[in-house]
Amino acid sequence: MGAPAQQSLPEAQRDDTWQRLNAYAYLSAPERLEYVAVMRVFCSTLLADLAVPDVLAKLAESGGPTVALDAETLTARLERLVHWGALLRSSHSVKASSITEYQRSRSRYQLSKLGERIQRDADEVLAGADAAREVSSELLALVERGLRELNDVVQRPGGVEPQDALERVSTLFVQFTEFADSVRDFYAYLGQVLARYDLDSAEYQGFKELLLDYVEAIREDVAFRAPRIASVLDVLWPHLPGLLERLDAHARGLSGVPGTGGQPEVRVQRSRGREKADWEGLRGWFTDVDGQGSQVDQLRDATLRALQSLLTNAKRMLRSASGELSRRKDLLRLARWFDEAAPEDAHDIAVAAFGLYGARHLGVPPASDEAVPAYTSWWNGPVVEVPVALRERGSRAQRGRASAMEDHSAQKRRLQEDARAQAESRRAAADELRSAAGRFADVRLTSAGLGLLLELLATALGNARLRRTGAGDLDGAAQEFGLESAQSADAELGIRLTVRRSSGARTVLHSADGDLVLDDLELEIGRTAEAEVEAEGSVS
Numbered sequence: 001m002g003a004p005a006q007q008s009l010p011e012a013q014r015d016d017t018w019q020r021l022n023a024y025a026y027l028s029a030p031e032r033l034e035y036v037a038v039m040r041v042f043c044s045t046l047l048a049d050l051a052v053p054d055v056l057a058k059l060a061e062s063g064g065p066t067v068a069l070d071a072e073t074l075t076a077r078l079e080r081l082v083h084w085g086a087l088l089r090s091s092h093s094v095k096a097s098s099i100t101e102y103q104r105s106r107s108r109y110q111l112s113k114l115g116e117r118i119q120r121d122a123d124e125v126l127a128g129a130d131a132a133r134e135v136s137s138e139l140l141a142l143v144e145r146g147l148r149e150l151n152d153v154v155q156r157p158g159g160v161e162p163q164d165a166l167e168r169v170s171t172l173f174v175q176f177t178e179f180a181d182s183v184r185d186f187y188a189y190l191g192q193v194l195a196r197y198d199l200d201s202a203e204y205q206g207f208k209e210l211l212l213d214y215v216e217a218i219r220e221d222v223a224f225r226a227p228r229i230a231s232v233l234d235v236l237w238p239h240l241p242g243l244l245e246r247l248d249a250h251a252r253g254l255s256g257v258p259g260t261g262g263q264p265e266v267r268v269q270r271s272r273g274r275e276k277a278d279w280e281g282l283r284g285w286f287t288d289v290d291g292q293g294s295q296v297d298q299l300r301d302a303t304l305r306a307l308q309s310l311l312t313n314a315k316r317m318l319r320s321a322s323g324e325l326s327r328r329k330d331l332l333r334l335a336r337w338f339d340e341a342a343p344e345d346a347h348d349i350a351v352a353a354f355g356l357y358g359a360r361h362l363g364v365p366p367a368s369d370e371a372v373p374a375y376t377s378w379w380n381g382p383v384v385e386v387p388v389a390l391r392e393r394g395s396r397a398q399r400g401r402a403s404a405m406e407d408h409s410a411q412k413r414r415l416q417e418d419a420r421a422q423a424e425s426r427r428a429a430a431d432e433l434r435s436a437a438g439r440f441a442d443v444r445l446t447s448a449g450l451g452l453l454l455e456l457l458a459t460a461l462g463n464a465r466l467r468r469t470g471a472g473d474l475d476g477a478a479q480e481f482g483l484e485s486a487q488s489a490d491a492e493l494g495i496r497l498t499v500r501r502s503s504g505a506r507t508v509l510h511s512a513d514g515d516l517v518l519d520d521l522e523l524e525i526g527r528t529a530e531a532e533v534e535a536e537g538s539v540s
Helices: 003-022 032-043 052-062 071-084 099-105 113-128 138-155 162-194 201-250 276-286 295-322 328-340 343-354 388-393 409-435 447-463 529-539
Strands: 049-051 087-089 108-111 465-469 480-484 487-490 495-511 514-527
Touching (some): 032 052, 032 108, 071 087, 108 113, 138 162, 162 201, 162 276, 201 276, 201 295, 409 514, 447 495, 514 529
Antiparallel strands (some): 049 108, 487 495
């Protein structure tokens, strides 16, 4: 092989690998169930050479999701399978009696070798991927017996009969392949189960029995048979090249068919046991030939890891007594509650489970100068500063030392002085109004006096009721209204104001803040009854 060919070889291998992996594409396509059903139709018969009507008829017989497929859609599915390499276009000649029959039957398809292998593996995975596969440990004894008998006949004078050796080798590798596959599947399942950290008591008890009774039995059987098989292989190994040459001379199989042997473009996969590489694989399963450990060593390590995983689960279950439980089941039950709850109930469950409230119910009021309507979404509302303790720990408790109580004595004293001054001012205003009673037109009131008078006047008018005065006839010619009980008083100041309505009256109040004119009203300032009694007592 020249240098250019060597440089192009990796790229060719990559293309070949890519093409082979592309054949798996139909298993991950959105219409994967339809593709699988179509592939099963082709795998159901040997050398299937089917046209679209044939596939449609078989799909209709099998039922399932492909019953509703029409011819056009099925043709598109078949073309995609051809594109991925799972199917091949058949070169079968078409004999048709009409153009319509020719158009229906001109496109015929057949199964590719790669597509048949992929579909077979897919069906096997779908059939029992989650089940624990039994290890055919009895086959290991048959492998040992077969190797021992083969070694005996090979060592026999005159050698072994080729046909007898061929049958023994084929049987030996069938038994070994089945045993190795069952061990691999079983430990893959075991690793999948033991990777779980949340085994409950029933599952733990079941897998404990599985490990202690079954895995240990397998390990002991393999540990017992492996040295015996390895010793037989060591004895047989020097005679192996001669044995393989004798088998090839007797029956070359497909590689001996003219047109296939020695042709690089035609690759032949020989039966197990006919190549030295198969025997190296068998020997490497039981003996460490490359310094990386045998499969028996890996089996022993896998058993140890499985027991360690079981011990980890046992420790976890023992810690459950102290409250260190796995919360997986609780979380699954909580998730089921959320799934089954109505939206309004889901909020209550979230609050009860996590202590989380909606954003608008955090209890953090906005700034005092911002009035946020209740219908404003938290998304569009103003930003509120959330305390660190509430934001990070969900705690609303006040932290740190309590601040010292503020001294308000000075403020209280100032307020008392202001109240005392205001009371003095009101008493002076009341004395001023009493002294000016009946002669408001001649005096100028102070601002405090006018303010107190207006306060009494507003209260009197508020207390007053209108009463009709005058006879008035039914035509409503003359009707007037007077003020009844228009009085107000300040018991603390001992002053009383009486307001009367008098047509044509005019009362003018002069003050430092301006003049106030009251039309049709007369004002009378007097003392309250308590003030009169007190005044008489002071005079006597």
